[in-house]
Amino acid sequence: MTFCDENNIELIKSELRYLKLLANQYPNISAASTEIINLQAILNLPKSTEHFISDIHGEYESFTHMLKNASGVIKRKIDDVFGTSLRENEKTSLATLVYYPEQKLELIKHSERDLEDWYRITLYRIIELCKAVSSKYTRSKVRKALPQDFSYIIEEMLHEQGEKINKHEYYNGIIKTIIDIDRACEFIIAIANVIQKLVVDRLHIIGDIYDRGPGAEIIMEALMNHHSVDIQWGNHDILWMAAAAGCEACICNVLRISLRYANLNTIEDGYGINLLPLATFAMDIYEDDPCSNFIPKTINKELSEKELRLISKMHKAISIIQFKLEGQIIEQHAEFSMDDRLLLDKIDYPNGTIQLEEKIYELSDTCFPTIAPNDPYKLTDREEALIAKLRRSFVKSEKLQRHIRFMYTKGSMYLRCNSNLLYHGCIPLNEDGSFKELIINDKKYKGKAVLDKFDTLAREAYFFKDGTPQKKYALDMIWYLWCGSDSPEFGKLKMTTFERYFINDSDTHHEERNNYYKYRDNEDVCCNILKEFNLPPNCSHIINGHIPVKTKEGESPIKANGKLLVIDGGFCKAYQPQTGIAGYTLIYNSYGLLLTSHEPFGSIKKAIEEERDILSSTIILEHAVTRKRVADTDIGEDLRKQIRELEMLLIAYRKGLIKEA
Structure with a gap:
């Protein structure tokens, strides 16, 4: 590459300020030449794994x-x-x-x-x-x-x-x-x-380092010690990120899932979250309730009958609080279009039934001692005090905060790397396979812009100051990422958590996938997604x-x-x-x-x-x-850019625009 014509000399002059900074690292023609030779040689090495x-x-x-x-x-x-x-x-x-x-x-x-x-x-x-x-x-x-x-x-x-x-x-x-x-x-x-x-x-x-298995915190420590890692956030990771930021509805979801799988290792031993207040509350409120619908899905054989009963009561207690807090979020955000998830006010408490659309279902559990039928989404005083204690435990857990910081540092909603597009969930699509337009805070987003916006909101939810309207809005949006119908992380039309716990009819448990999953086997749609993210479709892949x-x-x-x-x-x-x-x-x-x-x-x-x-x-x-070769990778593109800059520095030295040290 040469810069001998007048246009290139003018380009070098326009970049002189930067080139002088580069000259501090490569103070003479010899040093710049050596680095060009070195970088050019690296381009010919085999691509790394x-x-x-x-x-x-x-x-x-x-x-x-x-x-x-x-x-x-x-x-x-x-x-x-x-x-x-x-x-x-x-x-x-x-x-x-x-x-x-x-x-x-x-x-x-x-x-x-x-x-x-x-x-x-x-x-x-x-x-x-x-x-x-x-x-x-x-x-x-x-x-x-x-x-x-x-x-x-x-x-x-x-x-x-x-x-x-x-x-x-x-x-x-x-x-x-x-x-x-x-x-x-x-x-x-x-x-x-x-x-x-x-x-x-x-x-x-x-994505999805967290939930279900017993050692997410061990995995996070291993990743923090790894020499080169990136993370594309999954819906379960987002849930923990929001919980660590203090989102009460997400804290309830994290605890509910841990109790559902009888997996409290990460919560208690890994992150030192104090569950004694929840256990005490559950034993008092649900003392005579067998909570049979809340027996853990995966039973740890080392647990005694007494421990299982306690976990079941804690499981039900946190689930009811979750439904209340989620109802409050839905009522505050009409733009979420999630009124069909407001279920506590659809219960006929005296008769033990619930109406979903035009059909009435019998509830398999009718014990709701903390729900006021005339104001079902209001927390009781004891629930308010409990959730405040749990929130403090999450926000003050040093190890959890360290891991979540790492998740933000190394993570993102998606990544483009060496002609591959990496994201955990999906891209919101219309019925015809085109990109669906979402309105977020009165602005329209679709395709790549949706993921970029949610990436920003996820960071605002964690890093913005507590008590500000911006943080509150961002936290609510991250909860939406967990379970909203147009969430690129969730990928389904609704999350039927309440139905799975309280209605025996399995038809109500179905969670229909969104349009992305109708089209992910369509080559044209996948090519459009790759183009949207500025990747050549002929040689690129989506990794999900x-x-x-x-x-x-x-x-x-x-x-x-x-x-x-x-x-x-x-x-x-x-x-x-x-x-x-x-x-x-x-x-x-x-x-x-x-x-x-x-x-x-x-x-x-x-x-x-x-x-x-x-x-x-x-x-x-x-x-x-x-x-x-390395030349065929993103690193290769960066190295070629460095070589061009060093070649400009060489010309600057040879033309006397910069003096050798």
Whole structure:
């Protein structure tokens, strides 16, 4: 690229202020030239590997293992490197060592007869594997991934060249010394961690980290320690974000879902939320009520009958408060068009029935001691006091606030990355498949603008000052994101929570999906969505989660002739009976796209002790004829921009517009 004509000189002069700042980093022609050469070389490296996971729902053991084995990438890399030179059981042992080095080494110490020989063989193997994994990166990037204690030694070993006889004894000496000074375990752990870092360059979470499973806070800690991650908020994540911001209706939903699945680990142990006020209130108000409709859906076998009764009472108590608070929001926002969700005033309390549209249903539970029939959405004084205490617990939980801050820092409603469009739920569409227009605060939005607006509102709900009208409005809008008919996160026409608890007729439980799900298998509609987000439809994909793919019924995760990929396959154990598998993950490397389906995972304990990996099946969705390079990625575009700026700086130096330091 040259800038020798007058127009380009004028361009350089117009950018002189910026170029002078750039000159502080590259103070002379030599420095600028070296960086251009370096960046140009990086463009020719193979594209790094991206890993996509969706709908984790607190299943921390499965997630932890999936993160460590990179959905089978490490095992495939071991097969590539060692081929038939190792037996299958040796490859499996090496893979387990890479996944769980600390725990596996403890077992090896007690089972291996000739530990020194095992160390020697294993060190050579794990270094060979690390060489292969690091080969697509620059030395600089690999160096940054190395632990400080062993950085020099590992770097030396990674760049060993077997044919160079001059250093053969040198490398053997390093291995021998590592073993002799009793540092082999630490060295193996260090290299295993480097392999895990380098085998996947970027992790994409397509929403729903929270709810149902027992360890969402453990997953959040793992993500905070990950070297490169982004999150597209799911509807359950949004719920927790609003709860942490102090939205009382969302706090009730969070607690109700936790009680529904008898999963209080994250609430109490993870985030230190004090549930004693709720337990005391529930025992007093529902003392003689069996609350049989509120027995947890997933029963923890360790819970006693007494504990189950208490959880059921707490479950009912918080549900009734939720219906009241949600009714207040709906009454304040006519624009939500959710009057059909105002149900407490439709109950005939003396007769124990409810009228929905033109039909009258008998209620399966008629005990409503806190509801005043003439003002059913008003909280009692005790309910007011209870919800105030619960709100303080959520807002003051240091760990929860730290995790939610991270969710905002690394998260968004959607992401465009390397010709892929990532979002958890859907795009609101009309009956004909065109983009539906939403009115938010008296302004019209559709398509991409809807997601952009909700992204802004989600941030305002958390970061705006308490007590301001703007924060109150934003919090109400985030609640709408959780359950509103035109919400891009919810994707259904209504949430039938009340009906599922109080009406036995299953027809009333149905939650009809919105128009997006009628059209997500339509290639033209998917192409229009990609265009709306400024992505070329011929080479781009939409990657979705949210609605589990019912694989056992023959449903495919590949929609619209490959334009849309749904990677929610039942990571959450509660969904696995419906899906027939335990989740999908997606890998995007320099050779193309690979979709992997997984069988249910036993436990980390079995994975370590019995070397049981997740059984997975991989489908090659796309195979690149020409291997993709960094130049073909978003990072490549950024690097080309940097190169153009550095070339402008070179001309400025050569023309005397900027003096070399």
